[in-house]
Amino acid sequence: MMTRLTATTPRWDVPGPAGIPLLGSALDLRRDLLGTLEKAHRRYGDVVRFSAGPRGLRIVMYAVFSPEGARQVLTGTGRRYTKGNLFYRETAAMFCDGILTSEGERWQRQKRFIQPLFTRSRVAGYVDVMAEETAALIDRWRASARHGGTVDAAEDMMRLTLAVIGRVLFGDDLNEATPTLRDAFPVISAHVLRRSQSPLRLPASWPTPANHRAGRAQRQLYEVVEDIIDRRRATTAAGRDEDLLSLLLRAREPDAVGADALDDAEVRDQVLVFLLAGHETTATALTFALHLLGRHPDVQQRVRVEAEKVLGAGNLTPTVERIAALTYTTQVVKEAMRLYPSAYGMGRQIPEEEVIDGYHLPPGADVFVSPWVTHRDPRIWEQPQRFDPDRFTAEQEKQRHRYAYLPFGGGPRACIGQYFSMLEATLATASIVRTFGLHAPAGPVALSTGITLRPAGSVPLTLAPQPLH
Numbered sequence: 001m002m003t004r005l006t007a008t009t010p011r012w013d014v015p016g017p018a019g020i021p022l023l024g025s026a027l028d029l030r031r032d033l034l035g036t037l038e039k040a041h042r043r044y045g046d047v048v049r050f051s052a053g054p055r056g057l058r059i060v061m062y063a064v065f066s067p068e069g070a071r072q073v074l075t076g077t078g079r080r081y082t083k084g085n086l087f088y089r090e091t092a093a094m095f096c097d098g099i100l101t102s103e104g105e106r107w108q109r110q111k112r113f114i115q116p117l118f119t120r121s122r123v124a125g126y127v128d129v130m131a132e133e134t135a136a137l138i139d140r141w142r143a144s145a146r147h148g149g150t151v152d153a154a155e156d157m158m159r160l161t162l163a164v165i166g167r168v169l170f171g172d173d174l175n176e177a178t179p180t181l182r183d184a185f186p187v188i189s190a191h192v193l194r195r196s197q198s199p200l201r202l203p204a205s206w207p208t209p210a211n212h213r214a215g216r217a218q219r220q221l222y223e224v225v226e227d228i229i230d231r232r233r234a235t236t237a238a239g240r241d242e243d244l245l246s247l248l249l250r251a252r253e254p255d256a257v258g259a260d261a262l263d264d265a266e267v268r269d270q271v272l273v274f275l276l277a278g279h280e281t282t283a284t285a286l287t288f289a290l291h292l293l294g295r296h297p298d299v300q301q302r303v304r305v306e307a308e309k310v311l312g313a314g315n316l317t318p319t320v321e322r323i324a325a326l327t328y329t330t331q332v333v334k335e336a337m338r339l340y341p342s343a344y345g346m347g348r349q350i351p352e353e354e355v356i357d358g359y360h361l362p363p364g365a366d367v368f369v370s371p372w373v374t375h376r377d378p379r380i381w382e383q384p385q386r387f388d389p390d391r392f393t394a395e396q397e398k399q400r401h402r403y404a405y406l407p408f409g410g411g412p413r414a415c416i417g418q419y420f421s422m423l424e425a426t427l428a429t430a431s432i433v434r435t436f437g438l439h440a441p442a443g444p445v446a447l448s449t450g451i452t453l454r455p456a457g458s459v460p461l462t463l464a465p466q467p468l469h
């Protein structure tokens with residue numbers, strides 16, 4: 001039974017599962033994080049206290065599930081809600097302290113440099129790369145489709161989005177970096193996650209095999225990016241490139257006294273953030289959009305009709321205007337991200353006491369909002385398990401709380417790449433559906449809750465050479 005709070009005086013006794021002696025909820029959270037969160041929401045309400053680990057080493061977290069609670073946490077980001085939690089500290093230690101994890105003055109400075117690189121007109125300049133990489137993927141898939149073959153959407157969408165963000169960042173230097181990016185990222189991500197979830201952590205400097213492995217992957221990643229930066233420093237003065245790296249190297253603070261620029265380490269940190277934040281997330285959105293379309297031929301057909309109308313049966317060059325006209329396809333991508341938000345949880349720490357949704361939370365508390373749970377709240381979404389892109393018509397969107405749907409977070413630390421990834425995912429979805437008929441096997445896709453939510457294994461998609469009319 002959901003506990004409804006009626007008292008107006010904030011309470012201190014935040015409800016939550018006791019879990020098993022000594023370990024608290026550690027095992028439940030590790031075994032089935034998403035199911036445990038959903039169950040706790042149903043049972044205890046919109047604010048839930050979880051504790052994990054033995055006394056003395058216990059990690060306590062407060063989950064905040066209501067849209068209004070999420071708004072408070074995300075828009076209060078800054079002094080009142082910091083990113084000082086374990087997850088972000090571990091991320092900063094391994095991936096550097098770029099704009100995703102930095103705080104205060106440092107974050108503001110980085111944001112001033114980086115925001116201008118993600119304006120709508122700048123991002124519009126990346127559509128050609130998105131279109132070319134999508135066309136290359138479609139060419140590869142044509143060969144499979146001729147034999148009614150099956151592809152792995154999860155793997156191929158990762159390849160696509162890494163190629164897009166890689167080319168946007170590095171231009172022609174991408175090929176040199178690709179093998180390292182592919183190998184090092186999963187090792188570091190797994191390491192960050194293990195350490196941020198474990199109450200028992202040896203110092204990262206200790207020579208354990210796990211620390212060795214992660215340290216080696218980190219060095220490889222830094223080296224490949226630093227080499228590219230070094231070489232680029234030598235050539236950008238000539239104004240050679242318009243890729244994101246060159247723009248970062250040339251960026252100057254607009255109102256700074258003297259020409260303040262990012263130094264090489266800061267540039268490297270931002271590059272790593274874009275790679276970390278910018279490819280797995282978009283790949284997951286695309287993978288699930290395609291899987292769901294493969295399960296829902298009626299929706300697939302509506303996307304196809306729209307894609308043919310907007311992009312033409314031949315090859316009209318995609319532009320931001322044309323992508324903006326793909327309104328139903330955009331709804332499909334949004335609905336896929338409602339059901340499978342790659343950022344399934346976002347954590348903050350509160351330096352001082354706060355009252356959220358009628359409960360006092362103590363100073364130093366770790367809080368997190370969970371798009372996974374909020375996106376499946378039956379009080380907000382009718383039949384939340386159902387795939388229904390019509391939830392995202394403009395009229396429907398207007399009627400919901402702004403924070404009922406938060407795949408890109410919100411407030412000052414909201415995703416900087418939202419427009420970029422929506423363009424990329426919408427264009428790729430429409431282009432693929434215009435070319436192939438998609439069929440996906442029945443049954444749920446197993447999920448992995450790593451740094452982001454993603455499919456645990458392959459996501460098979462059977463392709464028909466001609467769209468299924």
Ligand code: HEM
Pocket residue numbers: 099100101111165273274277278279281282285341342343346347406407408409410412413414415416417418420421
């Ligand atoms: C579907 C794709 C994506 C999703 C679902 C997503 C989601 C998010 C979310 C939820 C946050 C906020 C994290 C928090 O509040 O703790 C975030 C932040 C961020 N994202 Fe994304 N993201 C996506 C794609 C991208 C892309 C393509 C880029 C860049 C190329 C990017 C760059 C960033 C950066 C730099 C931040 C940190 C902003 C700040 O703290 O000021 N993201 N993203």
